[in-house]
Amino acid sequence: MAQKRRSKGPGPAQGEDAAAxxxxxxxxxxxxxxxxxERLSPAQVDQKVSELVQYLLVKDQKKIPIKRADILKNxxxxxxxxxxxxxxxxxxxxxxxxxxxxxxIDAKNHIYILxxxxxxLEGENLKQDDCxxxxxxxxxxxxxxxxxxxAAKESAVWEMLRRLRVDPGYLEYNRxxxxxxxxxxxxxxxxxxxxxxxxxxxxxxxxxxxxxxxAWSTQYNEAAAEEAxxxxxxxxxxxxGDTGGPSxxxxxxxx
Amino acid sequence: xxxxxxxxxxRFLQVLMSHGIMEGSVARTLHRDCCEIHKVYYAHDxxxxxxxxxxxxxxxxxxxxxxxxxxxxxxxxxxLVNLAETEITKMASDYTxxxxxxxxxxxxxxxxxxxxxxxxxxxxxxxxxxKIKKMxxxxxxxxxxxxxxxxxxxxxxxxxxxxxxxxxxxxxxVRKCNICxxxxxxxxxxxxxxxxxxxxxxxxxxxAQMEPHCPHCNEFWPHEIPEINRPDSQLPSGAPRExxxxxxxxxRRR
Numbered sequence: 001m002a003q004k005r006r007s008k009g010p011g012p013a014q015g016e017d018a019a020a021x022x023x024x025x026x027x028x029x030x031x032x033x034x035x036x037x038e039r040l041s042p043a044q045v046d047q048k049v050s051e052l053v054q055y056l057l058v059k060d061q062k063k064i065p066i067k068r069a070d071i072l073k074n075x076x077x078x079x080x081x082x083x084x085x086x087x088x089x090x091x092x093x094x095x096x097x098x099x100x101x102x103x104x105i106d107a108k109n110h111i112y113i114l115x116x117x118x119x120x121l122e123g124e125n126l127k128q129d130d131c132x133x134x135x136x137x138x139x140x141x142x143x144x145x146x147x148x149x150x151a152a153k154e155s156a157v158w159e160m161l162r163r164l165r166v167d168p169g170y171l172e173y174n175r176x177x178x179x180x181x182x183x184x185x186x187x188x189x190x191x192x193x194x195x196x197x198x199x200x201x202x203x204x205x206x207x208x209x210x211x212x213x214x215a216w217s218t219q220y221n222e223a224a225a226e227e228a229x230x231x232x233x234x235x236x237x238x239x240x241g242d243t244g245g246p247s248x249x250x251x252x253x254x255x
Numbered sequence: 256x257x258x259x260x261x262x263x264x265x266r267f268l269q270v271l272m273s274h275g276i277m278e279g280s281v282a283r284t285l286h287r288d289c290c291e292i293h294k295v296y297y298a299h300d301x302x303x304x305x306x307x308x309x310x311x312x313x314x315x316x317x318x319x320x321x322x323x324x325x326x327x328x329x330x331x332x333x334x335l336v337n338l339a340e341t342e343i344t345k346m347a348s349d350y351t352x353x354x355x356x357x358x359x360x361x362x363x364x365x366x367x368x369x370x371x372x373x374x375x376x377x378x379x380x381x382x383x384x385x386k387i388k389k390m391x392x393x394x395x396x397x398x399x400x401x402x403x404x405x406x407x408x409x410x411x412x413x414x415x416x417x418x419x420x421x422x423x424x425x426x427x428x429v430r431k432c433n434i435c436x437x438x439x440x441x442x443x444x445x446x447x448x449x450x451x452x453x454x455x456x457x458x459x460x461x462x463a464q465m466e467p468h469c470p471h472c473n474e475f476w477p478h479e480i481p482e483i484n485r486p487d488s489q490l491p492s493g494a495p496r497e498x499x500x501x502x503x504x505x506x507r508r509r
Contacts, residue, residue, distance in 0.1 A: 050315045051341070057316075097312045098272075099265030118266050121292070 036081035045086065048079050052090040056102065060114040065191065068110035105190035115194050138170055142192055143205045146219060154184040197230070198223035263295035264309050271320065271335050276412040279331035306333070317341070323415040326371075326408075326441050329455025329483060336416040353394055357385055362417075365408055366425055371441035372406040409440050432456050433470060448472035458483040 037045065055075045059066045076083050091102040099117045104110065145152050153176075172187040199213075202223045206213040214220045267289045271277055277285070283302055290297035290305075306320045313319055317339040323332050350358070360381045364373040382398050414421075418438045421429060432439040434456040442451035450471045452460065458481040461467040467476035 046315070050317075054316050054318075054341070093315075097260060097265070097309075097316075098268060099262060100269075116269060118262055118269065 033082055033085050037085060040079070040082065045079070045082060045089075048076065048082075048086050049089045049093065051075050052086055053093050056090065056094065056112075056114060057098070065105060065111045065113050068112070071112075103194055105194065113191050113194065120200075138192075139196075139201070139204060141171070141186075142188060142196065143201050145186055145188060146198060146201050147205060147216065149218075151185045151187050154186065157186050198226050258308055258311060260308065260312050261293055261295045263289040263293040264305065266293065267305070268309055268313075268320075268335075271333065276332055276334040276415075279333065282333045321415050323411060323418075324435070324437070324453070324455065325411045326414070326439070326453055326455070327411075329453075329458065332411050332415070334412050334415045338419075351394070353385060354398065357382055357398060360385070361407065362409065362421075365440065366421065367428055371439075372408050374406055375402050375404050378402060378407060414438060414440060434460050443476075443478045445469040445472065445474065446477055447474040454481045455483060457481060 052071065052075045055071065056066060059070075071087075072080060072083065076086060079086060087102070094100045094102055094114065095117060100114045101117050102112055103115050104112050141157065144157070148156070154173075170189045170192045172189045173184055174187065176183045176185050198219070202213045202216065202219055206215070213223075267285055270285055270289075271282075283299070286302045286305055287297060287299065289295070303322070306322075310319050317337060319336055319338055321334055321336050323334065324330070325332055357378075361373055361378050364377055364381065365371060379402065382402075409417075422431075422438055430439045430442050430444070430451040431437065432442060432453045433450040434452050437453075439451055439453050442453055443457050444451045448469060448471050450469065457476075457478070460470070461476065461480045462483065464480075467480055468474065469476055
């Protein structure tokens with residue numbers, strides 16, 4: 001699901017797709033960072049922080065997850081020694097000014113996205129554009145996967161996906177082990193997990209089908225557990241099937 | 256007056272970022288909603304103060320919420336603009352180097368023209384010249400395909416974002432409105448003394464005057480005065496023409 005990159009002409013942007021051989025931020029002890037900070041003027045560090053904030057906003061606008069390697073190459077450059085401090089301050093600024101959070105969605109490869117801190121509202125007046133239809137469809141797919149027990153065979157999803165180029169991070173596409181010929185399955189990706197929640201998706205499905213979310217007991221429990229783990233709103237955890245979904249047993253429903 | 260950012264301010268900023276540009280009444284509604292949701296002090300006529308708080312915090316990032324007027328309808332618009340062109344902001348562009356070059360040339364043509372428009376024919380010629388120099392044939396064709404027949408001018412958002420740049424780069428070649436003193440891409444011009452006015456500004460200034468006179472030299476104002484306060488008012492023009500906007504190369508689409 002690679003994004004088609006437009007050539008941006010001369011300049012550092014060319015190298016962005018290169019392998020992560022530049023991703024060598026040294027592990028930084030606090031003392032080491034402190035000493036490096038003292039050598040640089042506050043203005044210089046502030047400047048880098050400000051550039052990083054702009055960079056993150058610009059990159060996130062395109063909904064492409066941001067690699068640490070690119071951050072180091074395009075923004076940090078000679079200030080690698082205080083990388084951890086710069087990114088910490090940039091994250092703080094993003095929260096304080098924009099109400100957004102820098103979230104690492106891949107701890108191994110160090111990939112980041114920006115997520116809004118503010119509670120999502122229904123019918124919020126965000127811009128409706130060509131992307132809105134895609135997002136709507138994406139929500140349907142996410143719902144589908146969730147209702148199918150968090151994964152669905154490629155063949156089941158393919159009809160829906162044929163014309164859709166999904167932005168990276170929303171869906172995971174993995175091979176099912178021990179299958180021959182090899183089969184693949186879709187699961188929620190890291191960005192999807194961050195930007196929405198199982199409870200929100202369940203409510204969405206419930207709304208479409210005009211049912212109570214608790215009618216799907218397995219999914220409801222799973223969504224409630226996720227909410228509790230995240231420290232979200234407290235939900236009453238009623239016993240499965242007591243709010244009138246037709247199937248009382250805790251079996252997965254066909255959807 | 257509080258100068259702290261609240262979630263109300265942040266929400267306003269996020270929504271404005273996603274729109275890029277927003278008409279005044281929409282912005283006022285958004286202001287009210289944001290304050291309501293996050294229980295922030297709200298006064299309906301204090302939108303500009305509210306925005307100033309945000310702008311103070313946006314300064315380190317060379318961004319600003321700017322207020323401007325549309326040259327078409329005279330309405331107020333708010334837009335989030337970049338104040339500096341840096342290595343970083345250049346990465347924001349969705350366009351190729353050649354497309355940007357064409358945009359710059361088009362902007363040139365619009366600004367130096369008498370009436371603030373560049374015709375599609377004109378732009379095709381510019382693309383052609385670029386084609387000879389560097390644009391690949393396929394690229395040029397793409398541009399030409401998307402270009403519909405008509406007259407092109409700069410979108411409100413472009414003018415708002417690039418006003419500083421245009422004023423400093425084109426200096427005496429551009430006009431400022433005699434009434435509001437902002438950059439005027441399209442204007443009505445006094446044929447005697449050469450001062451110019453935005454069409455909506457002229458409409459307001461000359462409203463209901465039977466015999467309009469130039470505020471500078473007092474000569475009779477020879478142009479048709481645009482009507483204001485009517486949503487379907489026709490703008491005075493020589494020949495009938497379509498109008499399309501050209502959006503800024505620095506446009507942010509969120």
